[in-house]
Amino acid sequence: MTIAVTPHPIARPLDAARDAYLLANADRAAAAVPVSGALMRSLLASVLHCGGAAALDPADGEIVLSWPQIGGMVPSLVGPVFRAVPAARPVQTPCCARCGHWQGEHDHPAVPTACTRYRLHVGPARYALPEHDGVSYAWVRRIGRTRVRFEISEPTLRFPGGVLTVHRFPAPGDGPYEYGAHFAPIPLERRAAVLERAQARVHPKPCS
Structure with missing residues (x-):
């Protein structure tokens, strides 16, 4: 050309x-x-x-x-x-949700159009079907190129309130990832409130 x-x-x-x-x-x-x-x-x-x-x-x-x-x-x-x-x-190479520049371009003095505060895009929480038994409720969110899956398990003898587990699934090519990156037991007395809060914030809600 x-x-x-x-x-x-x-x-x-x-x-x-x-x-x-x-x-x-x-x-x-x-x-x-x-x-x-x-x-x-x-x-x-x-x-x-x-x-x-x-x-x-x-x-x-x-x-x-x-x-x-x-x-x-x-x-x-x-x-x-x-x-x-x-x-x-x-x-x-994550992309800033505020200005569209890459993270490394924010630190370059020759890029005046980059915003002053780098921020990844955090997508809405969306309902996800349980992928295995023992899961009461699950949802996913996008954080930049990464997909994050949240799971609330069924109550067990060891964890009567269930467990909140967070899995991190990067985009293809982003390198190794972790299953169960976060694992937090839910107190029995808080289980109903945790489930209610999750269901209220997740969109769309599961069909009843």
């Missing part, structure tokens, strides 16, 4: 609609660096605001950015050119 040398923006920041890109300097041989879609949109906005040029290939989503020539004697010349190719988000 070629890019026209023009001071007019020919792509909008929102045209960078992918989750991640491999960004590289197109003027010289350099390793591509994975960046978030949020960082790419920020970079695109900066280029267009400065009078640079940008082009989007609608077939594959590839973007080429051309910074304006700074202090050049020939107006037709352009500054550095970067090429961004859509890519999959690297594993173990």
